[in-house]
Amino acid sequence: EDQVTQSPEALRLQEGESSSLNCSYTVSGLRGLFWYRQDPGKGPEFLFTLYSAGEEKEKERLKATLTKKESFLHITAPKPEDSATYLCAVRAFNAGNMLTFGGGTRLMVKP
């Protein structure tokens, strides 16, 4: 059974304090790993797709990396507007349309 575990569940940072969010996964053949950002009461917004170990993607203050067992979302010099819940999801080759989501990390950045 595919599993995704995100840590920490919640993270409080001061503005400018860089940190990383973790997404550990177990799948029978990774087809893709996805990162989403979700604001309260809204639908998730797509950030990145990673396909193979060693791959990295960047967007503004965010950088996502992938190994064979986990993915990290690095946040450099965060701003209050980066506060949101960040979701990780995986799709396995034998899962068809099924995405397995982690429980998310709630990030709070204080000015």
Place this chain on the structure above:
Amino acid sequence: SQTIHQWPATLVQPVGSPLSLECTVEGTSNPNLYWYRQAAGRGLQLLFYSVGIGQISSEVPQNLSASRPQDRQFILSSKKLLLSDSGFYLCAWSPGVGEKLFFGSGTQLSVL
């Protein structure tokens, strides 16, 4: 560009009442369509997905059903709501199998 519309944004329904949530996608054809549910503080759970008109796959046995009467329309229904049906319901679409999902704005359903 493609857009996804989901309504209503919030809904309060009594136990035993029917449910109909609607989702439409614009700017694309033959999308894969999905219904997810998100319980408070928990991950997203796939309820149904559809690869074409009239084609519905259910991932979790439950009190809900889905229909796709038109190419870009996806409907989530229930004949009699249960308290456990409360949650945040999200519609999503993707261009094809294995591709990234684009989510709607969600419906917060409270069953009282």
